[in-house]
Amino acid sequence: MKKNDDYVTLTAVGDIMLGWGVEERIKSGSGGYPFESVASILQSSDVTFGNLEAPLTTESEKAVWDYTKILDKPVIIDGKAYGSSIYCKADPVAAERLSHAGFNILSLANNHIMDYGEEGLNETLDALTKYNIKTIGAGRDLSDARKPAVFRINGVNVGILAYCDTYIAGRRRAGVAPTKYIEQDIQSLKKDADFIVVSIHQGMDISEYPLKSEIERMHQIIDWGANIILRHHPHVVQGVEEYNGGIILYSLGNFVFDYMIDPLWKDLDKAKRALIFQCRFTKNKVLGYDIVPIGLDKSFQPVILQNSEKRKYDAYLSDISSNLPDVQSNEGGSHLERNYLKINVILAYHVMLSSIKKGQFRNIFLIIDKISISDFKLLVKWMVNRIFLRFSN
Template identity: 30%
Template sequence: MGRKYNKKKVFLVGIILGIILILLFTSLGKIFNKNDDEKSNSNIEKVNQEIVKPVERKSITISFAGDVTMGNYKGSPYYGTFDNEFQNRGGDFGYFFENVKDVFANDDLSVVNLEGPLTTAQNAKVKKFAFKGDPSYVNILKSGNIEAVTLANNHSEDYFEEGMKDTKFILDENDIKYFGLGEKAIVETNGIKVGLLGYNGWSENYTKENLDNMKRDIESLKKEADMVAVYFHWGVEKSYSPNQTQKDFAYNAIDYGSDLVIGSHPHVLQGIEEYNGKYIAYSLGNFCFGGNKNPSDKDSMIYQQTFNFEDNKLVSIDIPNVIPCSISSTKSRNDYKPTVLHGSEGERVLNKIKSISEGLNK
């Protein structure tokens, strides 16, 4: 009887242990399955988040204007000059850009060609027109909402290295970026880094060495900036058509990666060309130009371009917005006060630009 009782007891204990083991493995399985499900759901959620991550879209508008020469040329008769006008206006720095400053205030970046040093240096190059302006004239740029200037032109070095050193110092002091003549600039606006390069584009500069250097400059700057614009000083004075050297430089710049090409020097307007989805404005003409008391052609423009980005990658470029201007607020002389043109005069300048551009876009 005792042995029978023990067998039953062992049997019952075995059944109980089996049930316990079954329950234990079932619970562990649920735990592992739950963890696997949680991991799986977490991975799915992560993938979904990556799929639906919103694209960050931004647009910036950059304004460019032409030759800004603040001051006189050496030996110039004083009456009617830029300095004389400044004196007559009671030393008001805000006078000169008063009629265009709102345009520059409402864009993301404003750039002009600073043609002539801001210096007190006395030793000038021997040439017909050696320009300079007082360093305090930097306040004209500031009051006009100008954030960057190109130094690449045929007058920046009129007062040699001393003039250049003074100019760069006063621009740095006032947080105005400069580029050209070996300098590059990166300006960040609305979270977009804009790279700026400037070159003199004369026929004698069109060499393989200079093209290779420009290619390296553009490609290098593209690694640091989200877009690049190149401002050339080139062409023939008073010619309304770009020459072949201008075209060759412009096409190469865009082929190398520039997203826009701007030009100045002819003192008159030249056409706008679209090339491989990018734009070339060959000459913006004079703007606030102290080099001539009464030029016969006072037409000018502010060239605006809007660039569109997705996650800081340039995806599209709007068609140019051309704002017609005169270099003077009066027709009878140059009062060095660039002014936006409206009505029939504005239409006349826009039609003029359209006409001289037509032959470039065939």
């Protein structure tokens, strides 16, 4: 996709984690790793976006801010390990690789950016600023975290926001911008932006589909004024939807990631697939977009899928995208909702139990504070169904 004076071009990718095995290869490999195969695509756009899934820091002291980090061991649910306390970081030298690849904006709103505390975040901000890479979604306080990035290109003001409901920032505490401010921030950004992109880090791990409540919320965000929504976190690709003139990418997948570190998806082929989203737009209007299918090779770097692999990927993406309306129905989404509740209720129980044993009662407050209205509605719906089934039998 070539730059053009008549419109703006955007390229977006999902989770970028430059630590663990990726970091080892950066320090020992060529200057182009891990973006050698895709740099020409990333460099071709006016705006190139990704989610930076780990701080760029030399800090060694881990921070236990997120309640999921306090479990002593993973919880096994249906034979799969959940709640692994994985900490991620990468050497600040990686900022140069990101800049050279073409990234000029990165979301820091995710569940790993504060793994090494405020010092780790500050070092990340400094490293990226050095290479003129804009950051969104995390900052030294809540106000800083909620600030949008604005690009002025070809007469179009492009505003970009980012959110996640983990490591939430406070008035005097560094952290991440929570999703509860999305509507307010979009309305404020409309004063300065002709075209609005919203990045959100959320969703069920390794699920091919979003929840019905998540689809409804994404539609609401488009109705509020967003033109494009870029979601990430499930670590697999989810469907793409056109809605009310906007585009929703429910999960962009793992773009650069040492997939061996998580027992939940280290052997999962779906976790080694991602996409590059390329879009052309003018003021408040999408002109068109393309999807470039990506696979992660054995060195954890993205490569463009070709021939039969590309055709298989294209068919898969088309299939899960066409199934989104079924997920929105009660029939299609009920299994996903039950699975979501089952996993999260069991995890919450183990976290609370561990917190009580350790005397870390603040974690219980964090669990309660993290429960969304949609989660509460799902829980009530599940309890009512259970009661109904018990009495009907």
